[in-house]
Amino acid sequence: MGFKAKRLLQLALAPVLLLMGVIASAADGGLSSINMSPGVTEVGRQIYDLHMIILGICVVIGVLVFGVMFYSIIYHRKSRGVTPATFHESTKVEIAWTIVPFIILIAMAVPATTTLLDIYDNDEAQLNVIVKGYQWKWKYEYINEEGDNVAFFSNLRTPQAEIYNTEAKGENYLLEVDEPLVLPANTKIRFLVTANDVIHSWWVPQLAVKRDAIPGFINEISTRTAEEGVYRGQCAELCGKDHGFMPIVVNVVSKEEYAQWFANKQAEAKEVNDLMAQTFVMDDLMTRGKSVYERNCLACHGANGEGGVGTPIAGSAIATGDVSGHLDIGINGVPGTAMQAFGGQLNDVDMAAVITYQRNAFGNNMGDLIQPIDVYNHKKGQ
Amino acid sequence: MTSQASTEYEKYYVPEKSRLAICATAGLILSIFGAASIMNDMTFGDPEESTYSWSIFLVGLFFFMATLFSWFKIAIDENIAGLNSAQLKKSYVLGMFWFIFSEVMFFFVFFATLYYVRSLVGPWLAGDGEGGRMNYLLWEGFEYAWPMMETPQEAVGGAAVQPIANNGAFTSAHTSMAFADAHAWYAWLPMWNTAVLLTSSLTCHFAHTNILKGDRSKFNRWLGITVALGMFFLYLQFMEYYEAYELFGLTLNSGIYGSTFFMLTGFHGFHVFMGMTMLLIQLLRSVIGKQFTAEDHFGFEASSWYWHFVDVVWVFLFLFVYIL
Amino acid sequence: MGDHHHGPAKGFGRWLFTTNHKDIGTMYLWFSFAMFILGGFFAMVIRAELFQPGMQLIDPAFFNQMTTLHGLIMVFGAIMPSFVGLANWLIPMMIGAPDMALPRMNNWSFWILPPTFLLLASTLFMEGGAPAFGWTFYAPLSTTYAPPSVTFFIFSVHVLGLSSIMGSINIIATVMNMRAPGMTYMKMPLFVWTWLITAFLLVAVMPVLAGAVTMMLMDIHFGTSFFSAAGGGDPVLFQHVFWFFGHPEVYIIILPAFGVVSQIIPAFSRKPLFGYDSMVYATASIAFLSFIVWAHHMYTVGMPVAGELFFMYATMLIAVPTGVKVFNWISTMWRGAMTFETPMLFSIGFLVLFTLGGFTGLMLSIAPADFQYHDSYFVVAHFHYVMVAGAVFSMTAAIYFWLPKWCGRMYNETMGKTHFWISFIGFNLTFFPQHFVGLAGMPRRIPDYALQFADFNMMSSIGAFIYGASQILFLYNVIATIVAGEPTSEEKVWDGAEGLEWTLPTPAPYHTFETPPAVK
Numbered sequence A: 001m002g003f004k005a006k007r008l009l010q011l012a013l014a015p016v017l018l019l020m021g022v023i024a025s026a027a028d029g030g031l032s033s034i035n036m037s038p039g040v041t042e043v044g045r046q047i048y049d050l051h052m053i054i055l056g057i058c059v060v061i062g063v064l065v066f067g068v069m070f071y072s073i074i075y076h077r078k079s080r081g082v083t084p085a086t087f088h089e090s091t092k093v094e095i096a097w098t099i100v101p102f103i104i105l106i107a108m109a110v111p112a113t114t115t116l117l118d119i120y121d122n123d124e125a126q127l128n129v130i131v132k133g134y135q136w137k138w139k140y141e142y143i144n145e146e147g148d149n150v151a152f153f154s155n156l157r158t159p160q161a162e163i164y165n166t167e168a169k170g171e172n173y174l175l176e177v178d179e180p181l182v183l184p185a186n187t188k189i190r191f192l193v194t195a196n197d198v199i200h201s202w203w204v205p206q207l208a209v210k211r212d213a214i215p216g217f218i219n220e221i222s223t224r225t226a227e228e229g230v231y232r233g234q235c236a237e238l239c240g241k242d243h244g245f246m247p248i249v250v251n252v253v254s255k256e257e258y259a260q261w262f263a264n265k266q267a268e269a270k271e272v273n274d275l276m277a278q279t280f281v282m283d284d285l286m287t288r289g290k291s292v293y294e295r296n297c298l299a300c301h302g303a304n305g306e307g308g309v310g311t312p313i314a315g316s317a318i319a320t321g322d323v324s325g326h327l328d329i330g331i332n333g334v335p336g337t338a339m340q341a342f343g344g345q346l347n348d349v350d351m352a353a354v355i356t357y358q359r360n361a362f363g364n365n366m367g368d369l370i371q372p373i374d375v376y377n378h379k380k381g382q
Numbered sequence B: 001m002t003s004q005a006s007t008e009y010e011k012y013y014v015p016e017k018s019r020l021a022i023c024a025t026a027g028l029i030l031s032i033f034g035a036a037s038i039m040n041d042m043t044f045g046d047p048e049e050s051t052y053s054w055s056i057f058l059v060g061l062f063f064f065m066a067t068l069f070s071w072f073k074i075a076i077d078e079n080i081a082g083l084n085s086a087q088l089k090k091s092y093v094l095g096m097f098w099f100i101f102s103e104v105m106f107f108f109v110f111f112a113t114l115y116y117v118r119s120l121v122g123p124w125l126a127g128d129g130e131g132g133r134m135n136y137l138l139w140e141g142f143e144y145a146w147p148m149m150e151t152p153q154e155a156v157g158g159a160a161v162q163p164i165a166n167n168g169a170f171t172s173a174h175t176s177m178a179f180a181d182a183h184a185w186y187a188w189l190p191m192w193n194t195a196v197l198l199t200s201s202l203t204c205h206f207a208h209t210n211i212l213k214g215d216r217s218k219f220n221r222w223l224g225i226t227v228a229l230g231m232f233f234l235y236l237q238f239m240e241y242y243e244a245y246e247l248f249g250l251t252l253n254s255g256i257y258g259s260t261f262f263m264l265t266g267f268h269g270f271h272v273f274m275g276m277t278m279l280l281i282q283l284l285r286s287v288i289g290k291q292f293t294a295e296d297h298f299g300f301e302a303s304s305w306y307w308h309f310v311d312v313v314w315v316f317l318f319l320f321v322y323i324l
Numbered sequence C: 001m002g003d004h005h006h007g008p009a010k011g012f013g014r015w016l017f018t019t020n021h022k023d024i025g026t027m028y029l030w031f032s033f034a035m036f037i038l039g040g041f042f043a044m045v046i047r048a049e050l051f052q053p054g055m056q057l058i059d060p061a062f063f064n065q066m067t068t069l070h071g072l073i074m075v076f077g078a079i080m081p082s083f084v085g086l087a088n089w090l091i092p093m094m095i096g097a098p099d100m101a102l103p104r105m106n107n108w109s110f111w112i113l114p115p116t117f118l119l120l121a122s123t124l125f126m127e128g129g130a131p132a133f134g135w136t137f138y139a140p141l142s143t144t145y146a147p148p149s150v151t152f153f154i155f156s157v158h159v160l161g162l163s164s165i166m167g168s169i170n171i172i173a174t175v176m177n178m179r180a181p182g183m184t185y186m187k188m189p190l191f192v193w194t195w196l197i198t199a200f201l202l203v204a205v206m207p208v209l210a211g212a213v214t215m216m217l218m219d220i221h222f223g224t225s226f227f228s229a230a231g232g233g234d235p236v237l238f239q240h241v242f243w244f245f246g247h248p249e250v251y252i253i254i255l256p257a258f259g260v261v262s263q264i265i266p267a268f269s270r271k272p273l274f275g276y277d278s279m280v281y282a283t284a285s286i287a288f289l290s291f292i293v294w295a296h297h298m299y300t301v302g303m304p305v306a307g308e309l310f311f312m313y314a315t316m317l318i319a320v321p322t323g324v325k326v327f328n329w330i331s332t333m334w335r336g337a338m339t340f341e342t343p344m345l346f347s348i349g350f351l352v353l354f355t356l357g358g359f360t361g362l363m364l365s366i367a368p369a370d371f372q373y374h375d376s377y378f379v380v381a382h383f384h385y386v387m388v389a390g391a392v393f394s395m396t397a398a399i400y401f402w403l404p405k406w407c408g409r410m411y412n413e414t415m416g417k418t419h420f421w422i423s424f425i426g427f428n429l430t431f432f433p434q435h436f437v438g439l440a441g442m443p444r445r446i447p448d449y450a451l452q453f454a455d456f457n458m459m460s461s462i463g464a465f466i467y468g469a470s471q472i473l474f475l476y477n478v479i480a481t482i483v484a485g486e487p488t489s490e491e492k493v494w495d496g497a498e499g500l501e502w503t504l505p506t507p508a509p510y511h512t513f514e515t516p517p518a519v520k
């Protein structure tokens, strides 16, 4: 290669190095909009380093290969009056460029293998959380030795108005939920990932956790949470209509705060238990029902009960018919359709509220009240 | 095969334009449209409503079959008219060979599926690995055995308890099709099936050696026996299905055991039916049309390869579905 | 019967009933272009919806139908048939054969396609809408949770497979049996070689796809439990079967493209292809490896770690034979006497962008890193680099390269070059930013996205419209050439081109090589 070739290589290298520099510094400066984020966990950092290594290797190979190519394009063109050479093979060169990439690959495989083995190192976790995907929300269930479990659903909180552009979009547009998963900091956590209906995938980039949630199977993945903070992610496996609308928010808090939160949750659960025994008046049920409806049913049955994926509720034969038929669909769903069994997802108070709401909103005006005890009895009677 | 054998040039027969392809397409598309509609009527449809699905399907199928029939007839007539060069005949040989290869791959999928569910999925569901948590949390009480005599769903008490997606309730088989449950070896149909099919492969081979010697009447006799054995196999297979459904409670709904059992044996049975039909046509060609000579009998040869292929598949099936 | 010395028949019947490889090739090419427009139209709908955050034009359910049909139609309707069309036109001309080995079956393979895609597209108007479960149709979204139109989809896939298998058997028989005397295997043009291997892949894996959809059909309508844990099956089983087909499928898409580029680069470098033998072996190695890497699409399903390692190593290995190809092309250019007509521009575009896509493929193959990349837009960027800049660019190059030979008229070079540059810029503007949003955490197959992805998505959409619009230029150029291009009758349209097809008169006669040419 002559002097010109070197110049050319330098010229070609310059923008690439620049780009690499920008990418790397952007990532380190927290401007993670064009590169993978190293995240907040040990594993995340390792994956990020691995990513940068292979990216770097590819860039270097690319610069060399394209450098040669562009050199040839510039200097070996007909308009320069060259006469073409006639060589068409060279066993030596061909063997070389079979072996050299192979060696490069081995060099890549080494850190890849160690990182993978680290990820799979599933030693005992301090906390087990079942993560269960539903169309289109997540359910989190804490299991600990004492047996008093806490479980709740986590739904998209972004209002329809923002999605349909009638209101300005908030900062965490589409990445906000009504109830985040709360985890203690500096703790080894094991996620037991599964699904209720179709395959989902639980992905929080900053925690470097992505595992498919497969109905009927449990996938385990553990991580050690580090700093406190709010980490957001999304469902990463096409799971139907609202696949884009089932975000994940993980709130990592100090251990004390976590203990406090957990105690509150347990108290809340007890409260609901107490509510079960209560009798409600129409207004209470309608307010509660409206919010339950918006969180659970609106996606399919529409804001005004006009239907969508689901059949219309406004004027529906079932919602204006026999109460027990209506309860039945709410609790057991319609097998083989998108209408799931909500019996296991909503507590009896919420179920009573939403059924009451459906029977009285959208111009259905049935005027009847359903109490938690009715739901309880209906479930019993099955 | 790198050197072209003859330097002498034979003209390759390129047929004039032909309506066959377009007719076959019409028939095929109609029949798949009909078949899909029939199934949708069955699963999603309103039982009250009457539809034309069956008519579309049958018309399409008839048209398709009729086209195929005339297609083969034309190909045979061309051969008899001496239009086919040695080179074209070799194209047919290659065509048949690669077609059978594609069929091998089709069966490969179902054998691989059987392996996967038997050796991996079952133990997983029963709590192998993941500290047994999978079994404890989702399928408590499910114990794995093959043949699967209790589905995971049954183990946990039916759909109401475990709302895991499925289209219906999976029941389990009452009895397995393996030898252990047969009353006596001579009452065990699969063994007779194996004997019948292996014999038929042999008789098919005898037919071949006889046509190579130019002995048509012996050829006809052996081929006739082969076809008869094929039919007998299908009859036994039918009996076996009858027993499975009526006596053993093994149905398509019987969880994965029923699924793999019927898919493997069902597709094999269907291929036996096709192979038998092919051989039957060759027999008729020989008996009625006095076709085939010691040198030229590719129609028969191709069908016989197919027959041997179906036979080999059965041997694997017998081994993996019934014995192991 | 038997006398072929007259030209094509007149009228519509010529196309319906033809057994001529050139007619059939032409139909394949036009059909695939129509599908490219349709699939491209769906892509435009996707990009328009993704232009800004928020739902503007369509609803999420319809978005999923668009994504699904876009993928399916591009892969099965546009790319695969386009290369089959090319094979039909060129293989007989390249190996000195009078026609394809089995001409009537050839016609049938083609005619199955249009009504099948019509059926597939008509699912858009069926109750419950078109399939909306992605081109990979993972169970149980595609079984228990699928719209009724899934049944029509399943049968469409069956007959598409039938068409591909017949087409491939035909190509194998042609190559194995119809070569002119002296045309040994190791003298065949690389395009023929790559197609021979592609055809083998097709015959091997289309039945596997048929098996996958058959199991779906049984699960949906006949109560089996292949993909349901409740009955002892496993949804992941579907993914194994699908990708056992699906990975070889992506090489089915790219191998003929390799073949095309291996014809074009030597022609415009005026120098023989470097490393012919190693090209052949590399192609065969890629085909072999393609059977043992399928689970790299499934790193996150929770495989045992030994499985992850095996599939990771096997996948990484593919870089070696592919690298051999890339190096050979560049060595072919080295010390040649290059000119840069449109086909060469597209081939160089292919070389650069495909290699970029290959690099991202290699990154994806690293299992632990793929835990972060998987199902993000990084993957979308990867496969559009290899499929659009790979397969579509090389197909475009092929059309510019052989069109003058086919119709005896020269296309407009300026327009061709303009097409290239707009395509090149538009393409990169569309798909390069997708690497960024993907790495930053944007999942694929979503109709709406968080605000931090907005800028790059807008860029991407603008690029997509530019790239799409540049195809109008292409369409216009091709039609203008056929109708009123500068006539040319030189046998060698390109002075550096080598091969039997360039020994034929221009335009290529309706019947080629009635007597086989002698090959030294």
Ligand code: HEA
Binding pocket: A058, A061, A065, A101, A102, A104, A105, C136, C250, C251, C253, C254, C296, C297, C315, C316, C318, C319, C320, C322, C323, C324, C326, C354, C355, C356, C357, C358, C359, C360, C361, C362, C363, C364, C365, C366, C370, C373, C374, C375, C379, C382, C383, C386, C387, C390, C391
């Ligand atoms: C034409 C189609 C095509 C081609 C050719 C490829 C080529 C490759 N692909 Fe790609 N791929 C797809 C189409 C294709 N892919 C599609 C459609 C998907 C998504 C499917 C879906 O989910 O919808 C996908 C997804 C996909 C995944 C899954 C990602 C995920 O979902 O998480 C992976 C993972 O390993 C992968 C890897 C590779 C590799 C290693 C190659 C290799 O063949 C690339 C080899 C080439 C090079 C490496 C460059 C040249 C080499 C050199 C210059 C030599 C020196 C280089 C080194 C030593 C580094 N691909």
Ligand code: HEA
Binding pocket: C036, C037, C038, C039, C040, C041, C043, C044, C046, C047, C067, C068, C070, C071, C072, C074, C075, C079, C133, C134, C135, C136, C380, C384, C387, C388, C391, C392, C430, C444, C445, C446, C447, C464, C465, C467, C468, C469, C471, C472
């Ligand atoms: C070979 C296959 C192929 C090709 C050629 C393309 C071409 C294009 N694709 Fe892609 N694509 C896939 C295969 C392909 N694609 C696959 C397999 C998927 C995955 C699907 C899944 O997730 O299941 C996918 C998914 C996919 C997505 C992700 C969707 C999602 O995850 O939600 C996007 C988004 O930008 C996209 C965009 C495009 C664009 C802009 C083009 C452009 O190149 C198209 C350009 C072509 C035209 C526009 C048509 C011709 C133009 C005219 C006739 C002129 C008129 C037009 C104008 C004036 C604008 N494609």
Ligand code: CUA
Binding pocket: A133, A134, A136, A199, A200, A201, A235, A236, A237, A238, A239, A240, A242, A243, A244, A246
């Ligand atoms: Cu849940 Cu996607």
Ligand SMILES: [Cu+2]
Binding pocket: C246, C247, C250, C294, C296, C297
């Ligand atoms: Cu792949």
